[in-house]
Amino acid sequence: MKVRAPEAPKSFPAFVLLAFAVLWMALVILLPLVNVLAEAFKQGVAPYLSSIVQPDALSAIRLTLLVAAIAVPLNAVFGIAAAWCFTRFDFPLKGLLLSILDLPFTISPVISGIVWVLLFGAHGWFGAFLQANDIKIIYALPGLVIATILVTLPFVARELIPLMQDQGTDEEIAAVTLGASGWDVFFRVTLPNIKWALTYGVLLCTARAMGEFGAVSVVSGHIRGLTNTLPLHIEVLYNEYDSVGAFAAATLLAGLALVTLVLKSLLEWRFADELAAHRRH
Amino acid sequence: MTTDATRDAGAPPFVTEGYKPPKATHKARVLPGFRLSLGITITYLSLIVLIPLAALLARPWEHGLDGVWQAISDPRVVASLRLTFGTAFAAAVVNLFAGLVVAWVLTRYEFPGKSLLDALVDLPFALPTAVAGVSLCSMYAANGWIGSLFAPLGIKIAYTPLGIFVALIFVGLPFIVRSVQPVLAEFDAEVEEAAQTLGASPMQTAIRVILPSLLPALLTGFSLAFARAVGEYGSVIFIAGNMPFVSEITPLLIVIKLEEFDYAGAAAVAVAMLALSFLSLLVINGIQLLLSKRGRA
Numbered sequence: 001m002k003v004r005a006p007e008a009p010k011s012f013p014a015f016v017l018l019a020f021a022v023l024w025m026a027l028v029i030l031l032p033l034v035n036v037l038a039e040a041f042k043q044g045v046a047p048y049l050s051s052i053v054q055p056d057a058l059s060a061i062r063l064t065l066l067v068a069a070i071a072v073p074l075n076a077v078f079g080i081a082a083a084w085c086f087t088r089f090d091f092p093l094k095g096l097l098l099s100i101l102d103l104p105f106t107i108s109p110v111i112s113g114i115v116w117v118l119l120f121g122a123h124g125w126f127g128a129f130l131q132a133n134d135i136k137i138i139y140a141l142p143g144l145v146i147a148t149i150l151v152t153l154p155f156v157a158r159e160l161i162p163l164m165q166d167q168g169t170d171e172e173i174a175a176v177t178l179g180a181s182g183w184d185v186f187f188r189v190t191l192p193n194i195k196w197a198l199t200y201g202v203l204l205c206t207a208r209a210m211g212e213f214g215a216v217s218v219v220s221g222h223i224r225g226l227t228n229t230l231p232l233h234i235e236v237l238y239n240e241y242d243s244v245g246a247f248a249a250a251t252l253l254a255g256l257a258l259v260t261l262v263l264k265s266l267l268e269w270r271f272a273d274e275l276a277a278h279r280r281h
Numbered sequence: 282m283t284t285d286a287t288r289d290a291g292a293p294p295f296v297t298e299g300y301k302p303p304k305a306t307h308k309a310r311v312l313p314g315f316r317l318s319l320g321i322t323i324t325y326l327s328l329i330v331l332i333p334l335a336a337l338l339a340r341p342w343e344h345g346l347d348g349v350w351q352a353i354s355d356p357r358v359v360a361s362l363r364l365t366f367g368t369a370f371a372a373a374v375v376n377l378f379a380g381l382v383v384a385w386v387l388t389r390y391e392f393p394g395k396s397l398l399d400a401l402v403d404l405p406f407a408l409p410t411a412v413a414g415v416s417l418c419s420m421y422a423a424n425g426w427i428g429s430l431f432a433p434l435g436i437k438i439a440y441t442p443l444g445i446f447v448a449l450i451f452v453g454l455p456f457i458v459r460s461v462q463p464v465l466a467e468f469d470a471e472v473e474e475a476a477q478t479l480g481a482s483p484m485q486t487a488i489r490v491i492l493p494s495l496l497p498a499l500l501t502g503f504s505l506a507f508a509r510a511v512g513e514y515g516s517v518i519f520i521a522g523n524m525p526f527v528s529e530i531t532p533l534l535i536v537i538k539l540e541e542f543d544y545a546g547a548a549a550v551a552v553a554m555l556a557l558s559f560l561s562l563l564v565i566n567g568i569q570l571l572l573s574k575r576g577r578a
Contacts, residue, residue: 002469003468008390013483017385017390021383021386021387022398025383025398025402028451029401029404030401030404031427032416032451035426036412036415036416081321081322082322084314085314085319089315100330104330106558107555108555110533111337111512111551114539114551115336118337118544118548119332121544122542123544124336124544150329150333169311182313185312185313210409212409213410213414213515214410214514214532217514231409231410232411234411234415243419247415247419250415253409257409261403265396
């Protein structure tokens with residue numbers, strides 16, 4: 001089979017399509033990003049800087065990093081375990097488990113938040129028990145962490161499963177035959193083979209964990225300086241008409257998004273063969 | 282005819298386009314770690330996904346079937362469901378066309394800045410929804426960059442259903458582009474050349490030869506964009522204005538009920554939204570199945 005190579009647009013319709021695509025992307029996708037910068041620096045650099053270093057903003061940044069630092073490693077370990085069991089073994093109900101794994105991608109982030117309130121909130125299943133023992137989950141750090149874990153659960157597993165499927169088990173079986181232990185096989189054969197795909201999955205997982213809004217907004221309670229992550233901090237400031245403050249915080253997350261995009265493109269360009277997303281096309 | 286029959290025999294039903302179910306690569310369990318990895322997987326999925334969702338599904342029934350019906354037939358809930366699903370559908374339709382053009386341009390043409398344009402497609406995936414939300418709201422408000430162009434015409438975008446529609450267009454674009462792009466890139470050039478040799482114009486080739494083979498991928502992208510738009514919260518609530526009966530989306534209504542400690546009502550609306558959204562996906566999958574059957578006949 002022959003595939004058509006891209007060529008410079010020659011005909012009139014080609015130019016119209018190209019112009020439409022470029023204009024559409026500029027107006028619909030790029031402009032909101034540019035607008036973040038314009039709004040943040042509307043009153044100059046000094047107000048921008050002072051709103052980034054105010055204590056509430058700093059504590060929001062700290063909390064965002066802390067939540068991601070707990071949620072991402074857990075989801076990475078789960079992702080590796082899930083990919084290992086889905087691609088290395090056959091067992092009943094595998095398809096069902098795979099569909100459950102994909103659920104967090106299809107349900108609304110708001111639902112990913114309220115399920116925890118239904119479990120651990122004041123009127124939730126375990127609400128009375130938690131209150132009696134003075135354990136706080138909702139409106140506290142644990143709630144933010146579990147909501148983030150639920151939303152970002154599939155990222156690493158979904159990147160590793162197709163790749164490990166394609167790579168097969170020959171190298172690992174050879175290692176076992178030669179007498180290597182299970183952990184030896186994993187650390188010396190599997191991990192080197194999947195390291196870039198793992199990096200890719202962790203990158204997407206981290207970006208989403210730090211930027212998640214809907215799910216954490218339900219469980220956070222919006223306590224300034226205590227349970228406001230960076231996206232929630234933006235909401236609070238915006239609703240208080242502190243536009244510069246809100247957009248200053250937004251530039252940090254927009255920066256994070258741009259770094260993510262650059263790293264993602266670099267990985268896709270440099271290690272295309274070692275990533276699941278780009279192997280098949 | 283016979284080749285079709287043999288090919289179909291082993292294929293599981295309802296498999297979506299392009300998805301390969303993982304197969305066991307070796308029959309005997311030569312590799313270690315089955316119990317450990319399966320144990321971690323099942324425990325984690327149960328604790329994080331299954332038990333919480335069970336809590337959601339169990340909750341609405343505490344006031345009986347009547348209570349559930351009352352919660353979801355409330356006119357305010359019905360209005361929000363109509364708004365949510367309607368705007369999600371409209372935005373996905375617009376993205377179907379815009380996304381197809383962007384994917385076409387990215388795979389067919391060579392031009393300066395192409396890789397930049399390609400990377401930009403993923404921006405709505407990468408940009409946190411709250412950032413997109415506040416930025417879109419300020420852009421489309423009456424004094425914003427785009428809102429101020431429409432304000433003199435008497436058209437309000439922010440704080441109306443139109444604003445929700447605009448935000449969902451932003452959110453949904455990458456789903457269509459990323460679904461169509463790989464199929465378009467792999468389209469067999471010989472088929473296209475055959476059409477042209479037989480006298481088809483470039484336009485005819487595009488519409489009658491290439492487009493039909495893109496339909497499954499377009500539908501996949503459509504359903505992904507639609508599902509995402511139905512559940513979308515962060516990028517919508519700022520620009521929506523959130524007026525009950527007019528511009529209040531269902532996810533927000535769920536949050537409001539939760540904040541009023543009406544847990545059963547919130548869960549009932551959430552389950553209704555989930556059910557409707559799975560039903561829509563089922564319909565789209567059905568259309569896809571019909572299309573693939575017709576294509577084979």
